[in-house]
Amino acid sequence: MKVTSVKPTISFSEFEKVDIRIGTVERVEDIKGSNKLVRLIVEFGDHKRNILAGIKQERKDPSEIKGKQALFVVNLEPRKMMGERSEGMLFDIGHADGIIPVLAVPEKPVPNGSRAG
Numbered sequence: 001m002k003v004t005s006v007k008p009t010i011s012f013s014e015f016e017k018v019d020i021r022i023g024t025v026e027r028v029e030d031i032k033g034s035n036k037l038v039r040l041i042v043e044f045g046d047h048k049r050n051i052l053a054g055i056k057q058e059r060k061d062p063s064e065i066k067g068k069q070a071l072f073v074v075n076l077e078p079r080k081m082m083g084e085r086s087e088g089m090l091f092d093i094g095h096a097d098g099i100i101p102v103l104a105v106p107e108k109p110v111p112n113g114s115r116a117g
Contacts, residue, residue, distance in 0.1 A: 004097060019075035020091065020116035022106060023049070028063040030056075034082045038062045040090065042072060045113030049074070052086035058101050071104040071116055 023042040031037040036054040051072060055062050071091035079086045092101040106114075 016117075017075075018073060018117075020071055021074050022069050022110050022112055022114045022116070023072050023074075024069050024112050025065050025067065028066050031082050031084060037082055037084075039084060040065075042088070043112050044072075044074065045111060049087040050085060051088045051090060052079075052081050052084055053090040053092075055090070055092075055101070058095070065103060068103060069105055069109060069112070 021044060023044045025040050026043050026048070027039075027041040029039040029041070031039055031052065034056070036056050037052050038056055040051045040053055042049050042051050049072075055065075059065075073089040073091060074087075076089055091104045093104055094101040
């Protein structure tokens with residue numbers, strides 16, 4: 001793998017605007033008509049969210065992440081994809097570098113909704 005350049009520097013105050021939290025993937029559902037997207041139902045402690053993730057081609061069985069905790073960006077503006085509303089973004093490692101992505105996960109279980117940073 002070729003190491004890519006570091007993105008432009010941002011201020012700490014800009015970084016603090018990104019809300020990254022731990023959630024548990026409760027369900028993984030197919031999005032009919034999409035060859036990339038699945039719907040994740042994610043538990044964040046005080047609420048659940050629908051988060052669409054383009055992991056269908058990255059894994060033989062996307063449902064293998066069911067029950068796992070992972071990092072999610074929760075304060076992105078909701079986005080419509082394939083007629084569905086996505087309320088956040090799964091944080092994964094590797095996709096942008098062309099390697100098979102893996103989840104960004106805590107080293108041990110933590111309460112859902114815990115913030116990163």
